[in-house]
Amino acid sequence: MKTVRIGTGAGFSGDRIEPAVDLAEKGDLDFLVFECLAERTIALAQQALLRDPNAGYDPMLVARMRAVLPACHARGVRIVTNMGAANPFAAADAVRAVLRELGLHGMRVAAVSGDDVLAEVKSGNYRIDETGQPVSALGSKLISANAYLGAGPIALALDRGAHIVITGRAADPALFLGPLVHAFGWAMDDWGRLGRGTVVGHLLECAGQITGGYFADPGYKDIPDLARLGFPIGEVDEDGNVTVTKLPGTGGAVTPATVKEQLLYEIHDPRRYIQPDVIADFSGVRIEETGPDKVRVTGGDGCAKTGLLKVSVGYIDSYIGEGQISYAGPGAMERGRLAIEIVAERLKITGVPCAETRGELIGVDSILGARLSGNCSAPREVRVRFVGRTDRREDAARVGNEVESLYLNGPAGGGGAAKSTREIVGIVSTLVPENRVSPGIHIQET
């Protein structure tokens, strides 16, 4: 039976680079996939594109490609990535420049366009899911609207001989489903296979999160050599069942437990994992260890797609100002709490218009709140964190300033103050009929 070998080269924009090089060189791969586009990254990339027409793609694209292209070229490993972000065309140009620089010839680079549906969303004044309001309510704060494209355009680009396929927004599992549809010639209404291919993509899309990354809990769940974590390889058969493994000699582990955690990661109803191409059904999935660092996953299923594409809508939401300062020794917690009271009162006295604020002690109550975390009696070190939301950047800056000025005006012994302001790009979503979205494929050879 024919088997396709897909490796994951990155599971987020800032991921490690060497594991992908290892996979390209030693993985005997057919495809290497880089998933680098988080929910709001594309809105930020859209802002970068507005400032510079050659920007708007992943900042690590060139470094990643420079690292893996020699091995991919030598071994015929084809690459699929969403590092095009808001500008797949400029990303494809940048990759071609790397190919020229490395003297690698005969590689066809495809850019997939069409996910940018800002014009459609505006003209149709679609309803925002989270608020129930029309998109027009966002007014001039609206930045971007990108549809999650499916596997179709990626498969088509590969059918047309692309060696490197660069997309903007696409559903993360589709980056893996596309190569499978291409390699096995699956029909786009073969819901069972598309469902199982979606399981494959979902398992692999977070790279090291299935090979023992984001898993270790000393004494309970020990994982060897996380500093040398190997990224996953999926050996997929023509029915869409998969064996997940990793390169021998790399760190990490592939076990039923690591696979189960990743299977349920970011899943709601396991029977209805809604994707552009299919509604995948994880409820019958079976997971079985077949050897050291080898886990077989079977039994996924699927049913007909909805015909609607999810669209991420980016908008300028607010500004967040933040300040932190530490207290230590006896009475650290009491001084930290006094500091929070002072900052809250200072913001009132000086009239900083905050829509909401949070004051908390890192290490005491900042993550789970006072009830679940606040049971430690008298910590000898606390770090105050005070954060506020404002409409204007200059007001946000005043939040951090009030924390910093605790140095000379606050409780005794404050140290290590830090402050920051950041613009908040919010993401909301809507649904657009897929027939209103027109993916395009643009291939150029180097």
Place this chain on the structure above:
Amino acid sequence: MRLREIAHSRTGDKGDTSNISVIAFDQNDFALIAREVTADRVNEHFKGLVTGEVLRYELPQLGALNFVMRGALRGGVTRSLALDAHGKCLGSAILDLEVYDTTAEHLAG
């Protein structure tokens, strides 16, 4: 005993919704986990942190439960003021739940 002794967990996020898996280390403990770790108990555990409903899905052949908690991320990952805006730490917190094994077999052991 604490849930941590018999189960592991991972948290995911989508918008303002958090999902937490609870997975038995040993398939034989799944019935106990399914009986003890109800949606109501999880809701109670995260009271004050989660503002919406808590739903539970079961995957018995994997020894796993999946909890979906609406309104768990302070308005959503992209705009939350929270330090852990993704709610990544919630999965570790659920393992703090006490579970009571009342079966005779375990009492004898």
